[in-house]
Each structure stands twice: as structure tokens, then as C-alpha cells.
Amino acid sequence: MANTFVKSANTKVLKELDFSDRRDYEDSMRGFICSVDGGVIPSNKGGKSFDVHHSDFLLSTCPETVNPSLWRQSQLIRIDGLFELIPNKVYQFRGYDVANMSFIRGEKGWLIIDTLCCMESAAAGLKLLREKVANLPVTCVMLTHSHGDHIKGLDGVLEKDTKIVIPKDMFKMHFAEELLAGIAMGRRSFFQFGVTLEHNEKGCLGGGVGTYYSLGQITESYNFDPNNLYEIGEDQTLTIDGVEIDFMYTPNAEAPTEMMMYFPQLKAVCTAEEINRTLHNLYTLRGAVVRNGKDWSKYIDNLLDRYSENVECSFGSHTWPTWGNKNIVEYYEKQRDMYKFIHDQTLRQANLGTTINELPEKVKLPKTLTSEFYNREYYGTVSHNTRAQYQLYLGFYDGNPANLNPLTPVKLGEKYVEAIGGEDKCISMAKESYESGEYQWAITLLNNVVFKNPQNYEARKLLAEIYRQNGYMQESSIWRNCYLTAAYELEHPMQKQEKLQSALASTYLLMKLPFNYFFDLMAVSMEPIAVENVDAIFNIEFEGIKEFGSVILKNSVLNNRDQRDKHPTLSLKCKKADLVDLIVKKINREEFLKKEGVTLEGKNVEDLFTFVDAIKIATLDFNIIEP
Known part of the structure; x- marks a missing residue:
């Protein structure tokens, strides 16, 4: 159960935002055609690739163990089905993976944008489209960027002579980002995405930008006929299967290589993962190259400059679409200004002498930005994004020689606990701090005890409880997952080991x-x-x-x-x-x-x-x- 401090913090959120505004619920259901029969996508190897019913608990009212704003977002991204965005032209398959798959109707067949995490989910989306709309061939697949949740289902929809359009060096970037540091990223992903957590009101709610990852067969080889492969390395216009597309190349923002698309005949924009109904990550907690908030904002501004008067539908690789020119322009402007504010104010503070871990107290978004649900911290946070921009320009070192050659966590724990007066004293102080709501200080005390003596089960138990309560307050799904996963691993070291072993990569x-x-x-x-x-x-x-x-x-x-x-x-x-x-x-x-x-x-x-x-x-x- 949530304690008094958590309940108070979560109640405060209800007063900060207009929860009576139901437009997002209406937009997320707009154009609904049907759901996958039974809500389950079977795996090619037996079992399930995805089961929408894992998140049925979200259909109830918000419990005390969840931040109400995150609960609302999680309800919205749970909504599943095939949707019609523009009559007879644009469709989207949502809610059966952490990402979306979109479809554009061409003269001869379907143009597909992104292919989800596995072949089974991608194939299920295409099958539903063909059954309910039109049984046409796949003439083109456009992959917006290099992250696995958008490309690993490719073989589930690829057909002979299908054209493939990708941003420049996409497969190279995919391997570079996921391969060399892939194991470290994979292990950290257990925390970011709550892999070991139960799907319930005390566990994982999803990923903030989408529901859970589908699990199934993935595309193993990206070797294609060069005559069918097109790379976008600059802004350019192509006509594919009768559909005119303005490609906008947007590297080093949300991904190392990425592209957005404007469809003049449809007055529609695919924003890829550059514009989402959340504050995204300028640094992802699983680990990756830091993203540039200035570049990110300029890509959005370029989109506004070119198409703001001629866009009526906006859809992306995550979350749900937006309709109406006024709504879209305001959405784009506030997303642009959010990333630019974080970038600019981080550097302003750095130039005033503010160091990396002082930034979260100094940089606060204005209310004109935070009052919008689509700018809330469901995925990224201002706290870790400001530190990301500091790292981008100045690196890990804050300039203080005391931090130039830090002690290892074990040595620090030993010295720290000794200086405090022993493990029991640290635990006693942590209890007092926890009871007074000073969670981070209590975590600091107990973390040092655990690194000095991981067999101190009293410290582990108390630290796990503090992590858990801290997780219950988070608006960010990934901060919640990190805290709750830490609690799980402190309390269940053997079960943790079994789950990790079962997830080891094959050859x-x-x-x-x-x-x-x-x-x-x-x-x-x-x-x-x-x-x-x-x-x-x-x-x-x-x-x-x-x-x-x-x-x-x-x-x-x-x-x-x-x-x-x-x-x-x-x-x-x-x-x-x-x-x-x-x-x-x-x-x-x-x-x-x-x-x-x-x-x-x-x-x-x-x-x-x-x-x-x-x-x-x-x-x-x-x-x-x-x-």
C-alpha cells in the first residue's frame, strides 16, 4: 500500500492538471475499426507474442500506488485496435506493442511505416488491415529510425519487390547502438522497462510512450536487393506507388538517424519519434548516446516553417494522432519549445556555475508547457534531460577535483558507514529520514550499507520499501520501473538471477x-x-x-x-x-x-x-x- 507521503504527492497531481479534459480519450478512439480477435497475438514458436489483457487492470480507477497522471497516460496508450486516420487513405495499428505501425494506401498497394518489435505483431497488423480494409500487396516499407521496436518485425510484412526506405546508415547505426554496448544496455533495460515486474497497479504499467514490448520472432538479417533499398540522407521528395512524400532527415535527435514524412496529397505528417505525447528522453536510462535538444527543437521548427499551414493530421511512431491545424500547430510549438528550453536553460545554468547534479533544482519548465498533458514526464524527465545536456557539452566531470577520482561504490560504502558510526546507525538514521519523507537521503544511507555489506537483510528490506514507495509517486513510467525493479532485486535475488539467465542472448x-x-x-x-x-x-x-x-x-x-x-x-x-x-x-x-x-x-x-x-x-x- 502507499504511505501517507505518497498519497499526498499523488493527490497534489490531481490539482495541477485538468483531469476533466477528455479530448485525448476521444482522439485515441477516433476512427476505431476493430481489435485483434481475443486480444492475443500468438507466437510463431508457441505461446503468446502479445496479450492485451495483461493490462486490463488499467480499466479501473486510479489506485493509490500510481501517480494519477501516469495512470491516465497508461490508460490511453493501452487502447488497442486498427484505426482509420484519414478515410480510405491512412490507418494505424496501435496497442499491440510499445510502438505503432501505420499504413498509407497507394495506387497499387500499402505503404507501411515501421514494423514493431517482432514479426508476429507486424503480420497481425497487416492481416487485420487486409481483412477489414483492402487486401492489397505491400509496395513499400518505410522505417523511421534505427531503434529495434520499429524495425525487428520487418520480415513479418516484407514481400517480393517491396521497396524499403530508410534514413541514412540506419542498419549500421542500429548495430552500433545495440551491439557493442548491447549487453550493458540490455541489463539496464530490465530496469527502464520493468522486465521482471508484474503487470499490475503495484508493478509495471507500460513504457510511457506505449504499452509493453511484443515478444516473438525477430528479423535476423537486413540484406536486401539494392535496387529496392532507398536511403534518405537529406530532405527530399519521392513519389512511391503514386503517393508523394516529402522526407525530412533528422539525425542525432531521438535516434542517431531518423526521418519524418509529410504527405502533401493528404495534408498529413508522420512525425516518427520526434514528436510524441510526452517529454521524451534526451538521455535514455538504458544507456545510449546523448541527444541534442537544440537540434531536436530545430527539426520540429523546420517542420512548422514548411508545413504549418497545410497539415490537418499528425501521427507518429508512438502514442495517438492529432487532428486539426490549430491543435497540431500548438502541439508542435510546445514540443519544440520544451526541448529548446531544457537545452538553453541547462547551458545558462552551466555558464553560471551550476553543476550537473544541481541542475534538476534549477531548471523548471514554465507552466505554459507543463500544463499540457503531452508535455508531461511520462518517459523522459527534466531532471535527467538537463543532466544529459550538461554531459553533451561538458561531460561527466563537474570541475570539482573532489570528484575527479571518486571512490568505488564498495570503498565509499565502507568508509561512509564507518564515518556514520556503523551499519545499525545508518539504518536508524534512514528510518528516521524515511518517516519524515526524506527519501533520497534515506536511499543514500542504505545504498552505502548494501554496498558495504550486501548480506545486511534489514538494510535491503528497508531500502526496497523506500524504492517501492518512491516508485509509486513517479509520473515517469521509466523512473517508476527503475525504482520498483530495484526493490524487486533487493528482495528477490535468486528469482532475479533466474530471469536474467533465461534472457541471455543466443548465438x-x-x-x-x-x-x-x-x-x-x-x-x-x-x-x-x-x-x-x-x-x-x-x-x-x-x-x-x-x-x-x-x-x-x-x-x-x-x-x-x-x-x-x-x-x-x-x-x-x-x-x-x-x-x-x-x-x-x-x-x-x-x-x-x-x-x-x-x-x-x-x-x-x-x-x-x-x-x-x-x-x-x-x-x-x-x-x-x-x-
Whole structure:
């Protein structure tokens, strides 16, 4: 149950916003055609890819364990079905994934915008469209940006001769962002998206910009006929299947590469994920490259400058559409000004000497922006976005030498607890602070106890309770998920471990990586001490798939090139699957050498196996809230 402080904080929210305004509920249901039969999308491998009934609890009134503003948002993004946005022209499939899939009717078939998280959800959306609207071929798929929740269902809708339009270097950016730091991102995503939490009023409500992720088969290869692939690297106009489209290239805002679209014949805009009914992330808590709030705002302003007089329908990759020119222009303006305000005021404060962790107290959005539900902190927050802009320009260091070489969390915990007067004293002080509503100070005290002594179950229990109550107050879905996940992992370390182990990545991804990406991943997975005496050049060729190149191992650093070296110390030919199995320890050295097609030429065979033995593919089962 929520305590007195939580109840008071959540009640205060009811007075800050106009909850009697039902326009968003009306807009989110506008054009409704039908839902998926039974609300369940089956998985190709058995079980369910998505079940809308997991969030049926949102159909009731707001409980005391949820911020009322977040409850309202979660109800709206839960609304599911196929919707008609512009009669006979534009449709949208929403509520069966964290993202949306949109459809534009062309002269001969359907143009699809984004393909969700998995093939099953994407296929279900297309199937529903064909059953209820028109059974037409897929003439084009347009992928707005490089994040997985918009592209991994591609094979579920792709057909022969389907054109594919993407922003410049999209697949390269997708791999770069999710691959090299993918395990760390994946583990942190458990916190951001509440992966281990139950779906209920005391757990995960969704993702703020959409409901839960669908789980199913994903597109494993992005190799397409180059004649059917178009990259957008600048603003340009194309006509595809009779539909005129103005593409607006918007890199380094919500994603490393992204594009919005304007449809002149329809007076409609697809905003991709640049404009959403929430404050988005200038830094995402799962970890990613920081986004530039100034650039983001300028892309929105460019959209306004070009099309503000000729737009009547606006839809995006998340949340629900907006209709009417006046409504859309005001929406765009306030989204633009929100990101610009955060960017500008962060730098104003930085130039006044405000440091990174002081910013959240100094930068507050004006009421003209915060009074709009679409500018609330359902996903990003002003707190972590201001710190993101500081990091973008000034980095992690605040200029104070006291913070230049900080103690590790364990050493700090030991010294901190000793200085306070012991673990019991810290716990006693934390209880007093918690009871007086000083949650962050109580968290600081107990976090140091846990990092000094993770076996102190009294500290773990109290810290978990404080995290939980703190989570109940959050308007941001991802802050809520982070706090509640921390509470779960403190109280259920064994169950946490089981869930993490079950989520470990399989080897299929390694098989699909191109040569250079494959060895880039090996480079960040190699223990340097184990290879410090190796000086080698390997020419490697993967049989049957026409992949080859050279790998240079020297100074405990691995480099790769996409051509053979003239003077290798060793040449290896093998099936890629066999090398992958050797790397992930499915087979040993002797078994590898007996595999069909394995040939080695050169004197330094031991260097190859020293290198392979030094590779330790990371897994998701590392701790975050304890040592």
C-alpha cells in the first residue's frame, strides 16, 4: 500500500492538471475499426507474442500506488485496435506493442511505416488491415529510425519487390547502438522497462510512450536487393506507388538517424519519434548516446516553417494522432519549445556555475508547457534531460577535483558507514529520514550499507520499501520501473538471477553479423591480459557465405580489415557457425579442428586459440544495485 507521503504527492497531481479534459480519450478512439480477435497475438514458436489483457487492470480507477497522471497516460496508450486516420487513405495499428505501425494506401498497394518489435505483431497488423480494409500487396516499407521496436518485425510484412526506405546508415547505426554496448544496455533495460515486474497497479504499467514490448520472432538479417533499398540522407521528395512524400532527415535527435514524412496529397505528417505525447528522453536510462535538444527543437521548427499551414493530421511512431491545424500547430510549438528550453536553460545554468547534479533544482519548465498533458514526464524527465545536456557539452566531470577520482561504490560504502558510526546507525538514521519523507537521503544511507555489506537483510528490506514507495509517486513510467525493479532485486535475488539467465542472448545474432561487426564485438569481449604476448595477423574466410578479411592482434588490441593481409601469421578457413561455437564454448579445440572444411595454414596456431580463449561474451546476469 502507499504511505501517507505518497498519497499526498499523488493527490497534489490531481490539482495541477485538468483531469476533466477528455479530448485525448476521444482522439485515441477516433476512427476505431476493430481489435485483434481475443486480444492475443500468438507466437510463431508457441505461446503468446502479445496479450492485451495483461493490462486490463488499467480499466479501473486510479489506485493509490500510481501517480494519477501516469495512470491516465497508461490508460490511453493501452487502447488497442486498427484505426482509420484519414478515410480510405491512412490507418494505424496501435496497442499491440510499445510502438505503432501505420499504413498509407497507394495506387497499387500499402505503404507501411515501421514494423514493431517482432514479426508476429507486424503480420497481425497487416492481416487485420487486409481483412477489414483492402487486401492489397505491400509496395513499400518505410522505417523511421534505427531503434529495434520499429524495425525487428520487418520480415513479418516484407514481400517480393517491396521497396524499403530508410534514413541514412540506419542498419549500421542500429548495430552500433545495440551491439557493442548491447549487453550493458540490455541489463539496464530490465530496469527502464520493468522486465521482471508484474503487470499490475503495484508493478509495471507500460513504457510511457506505449504499452509493453511484443515478444516473438525477430528479423535476423537486413540484406536486401539494392535496387529496392532507398536511403534518405537529406530532405527530399519521392513519389512511391503514386503517393508523394516529402522526407525530412533528422539525425542525432531521438535516434542517431531518423526521418519524418509529410504527405502533401493528404495534408498529413508522420512525425516518427520526434514528436510524441510526452517529454521524451534526451538521455535514455538504458544507456545510449546523448541527444541534442537544440537540434531536436530545430527539426520540429523546420517542420512548422514548411508545413504549418497545410497539415490537418499528425501521427507518429508512438502514442495517438492529432487532428486539426490549430491543435497540431500548438502541439508542435510546445514540443519544440520544451526541448529548446531544457537545452538553453541547462547551458545558462552551466555558464553560471551550476553543476550537473544541481541542475534538476534549477531548471523548471514554465507552466505554459507543463500544463499540457503531452508535455508531461511520462518517459523522459527534466531532471535527467538537463543532466544529459550538461554531459553533451561538458561531460561527466563537474570541475570539482573532489570528484575527479571518486571512490568505488564498495570503498565509499565502507568508509561512509564507518564515518556514520556503523551499519545499525545508518539504518536508524534512514528510518528516521524515511518517516519524515526524506527519501533520497534515506536511499543514500542504505545504498552505502548494501554496498558495504550486501548480506545486511534489514538494510535491503528497508531500502526496497523506500524504492517501492518512491516508485509509486513517479509520473515517469521509466523512473517508476527503475525504482520498483530495484526493490524487486533487493528482495528477490535468486528469482532475479533466474530471469536474467533465461534472457541471455543466443548465438543467432553472432551468425548474422557481417565480418567487421563480428570482430568489433570480439574486440570488446576480449580479456587483454590473456593476449598481451600475442602479435599476430589472421586471415579468416567463412565458407559458403563469401565473408573474409583480416584480424590484427597486437598490444592486446584487436583490429579488423575487410581485405586479406599479404603477410598473415595464420590463415583460417571454416564455417562461421563452427567458429561461433568455439568462441561461445559449445565445442572445444579438438572438436573444432575435426569439423569439415576447417583448414589452418601457418606456424602460429596457438595464437589463434589463445585469442579465442580470451574472448568472454558478456551476459546479462551482473549486479547493479549491489556489489
